[in-house]
Amino acid sequence: MTYGSETWSFNAGRIRKIKVAQRAIERAMLVSLRDRLKNEDIHSRTRVTDVAQRISTLKWQWAGHIARSTDNRWGRKVLEWQPRTGRRSVGRSPTRWSDDLVRHAGSQWMQVARDRALWHSLGEAYVNLTINGQSPL
Template structure:
């Protein structure tokens, strides 16, 4: 199973690809110089960054609320201690951006659904604002 860590670069790539697909749907060329907002109003497609971040937030809450000992929650809690750390900046983990929004104890925060939804709106907003 491959899980992508949400990064600004990856979200930007998804947005560029989505805009290209929307232009293709409408038969609009870049030379026509039509604004992205106008194209989005015509296609009525949800922003890919909004959709991805919302689904990730919902899935993280769903997995953290599981009470049985499934592998999904165990994988999120697992901290490998093998080998030497590589040089340079550590790679981003899947849960790093969740921690930024909800705090270090984000799995405990997810147990309160109303509070989790409110935090989720802030989380989605941060990824939607990326150009």
């Protein structure tokens, strides 16, 4: 379910859809719809990691990996690419992959990622926001 999720750009609506899909899968694995169990009870019985937490962790780890890479791989080039006009389209622009990283770690997040201890502690706080329902994504 999370294959390739470290490269996805998220907003609250997409995270909600993924959480709904996870709950439906857990319910299908464990009980029938007629059992009328609460989602929390089903989740405690399956003990599956919350999908939003897992996606946040994967994205944070991938961002650190990309920021620390020193060779000229395409991931770094795509991340640093700027449009020719220098501006995004008129109106509300779609969320970029790095927008939530900038919001949480600052505009210099690529330099912060080089300090692994600091990046790891920031990553724990980033994932905890997801657990508490305040989606950083």
